[in-house]
Amino acid sequence: MARHLNDIDKALICDDIESGLSLNQISIKRGFARRTVQRIAENLRNNVLITRKQGYGRPQLLNNSMKQFIKNLHNMNSFISSREIIEKLNKEFNLKVSRPTISRFLSSLGLITNLVLKKPLLRPVNIKKRFEICKNFLRMKDETLKKIIFSDEVKINLFTSDGARYVRHYPGERHNSKNIVPTVKHGGGCVMVWGCISYQGVGRLVFIENTITGAAYKQILAKNLRQSANEMGIESFIFIHDNDPKHTSGVVKDWIDAKEIDILPWPPQSPDLNPIEHIWAFIKK
Known part of the structure; x- marks a missing residue:
């Protein structure tokens, strides 16, 4: 789903328009669709207010308390799954949300998902020895x-x-000989x-x-x-x-x-x- 332009984005686009850049140049420079840039240019030309209307768009499902609750859950356990977060959120706030909603919010925090790295369980004394050498x-x-x-x-x-x-x-090439590792x-x-x-x-x-x-x-x-x-x-x-x-x-x-x-x-x-x-x-x- 396309995100809304915030007021800063719109102000930057207006500056680009007034500096003489073409719609295509602005679209590439700012990373927004040409139609979006064109609409702002038309509003600017017609002296239409370009700031975002308060409350415009679909309201957020998660309020600040819920977001902080989810953030705290992750900080306490970085291995917690979206399913577990949903269960705890429902129990705490009586709110049912989807996994994509949780994933989007966690991504907005800058979190990324990777395979878990495994390493030997080291005692503090051995960690110190590794550091020393x-x-x-x-x-x-x-x-x-x-x-x-x-x-x-x-x-x-x-x-x-x-x-x-x-x-x-x-x-269709899964069984091609070049894609197979022979075994004995x-x-x-x-x-x-x-x-x-x-x-x-x-x-x-x-x-x-x-x-x-x-x-x-x-x-x-x-x-x-x-x-x-x-x-x-x-x-x-x-x-x-x-x-x-x-x-x-x-x-x-x-x-x-x-x-x-x-x-x-x-x-x-x-x-x-x-x-x-x-x-x-x-x-x-």
Whole structure:
């Protein structure tokens, strides 16, 4: 439904008319239909009052108290649905309204609807640790940052991804082969790999054939960590891996201590802070 022009809109259109702009130019400039601009021009030419008549148009269903009530409901619970708001509004004011009415009012507040973002439930102490390591990265000198080696393991599907995919197609082309993702029995299998990266580039990519344990992880580091650093041209490096149990196992800690490798402590539940995740996302494509 077209909205009414307010008095400010009409005054601006009148200014444009008096400045010599054409009706088409004003229509494009102000975003109103040419017929609307033409009507205001005719009223201006005939000295007709162009301000909006008081009470003109369909009265609003929601009064100020109802609007504030709805606003308070949302402020207390941003997940509340239009249906729940309607029920509470009816109970409080004995008023039945439609979902579009509620949606329009919420939109008028500047609210938008998005898919809910999900993230790990973090304790305050872990949130603080995440914040601290981010501040440490910002304070680090470039020379130090260039010495850091980030590592991680990841599972990569050989045929299709685990997640849902979307495709845009023309009507009648849903079953066109170009719009179909072929599948195989049992998902086509997957591989587990270990890798590492730094400012200087990428290190080795190691395929893991069996279940990885602390001892197996130690062997991966022993055969590939220093070698990756050498291939990336890093003489003295700082190593980062997350708090996976196999990473923090005694056999791995003992090996790291024996090799005098510098470790940068990593906050719990923080894989998203590791830049190697961007590499995994690229490989999975």
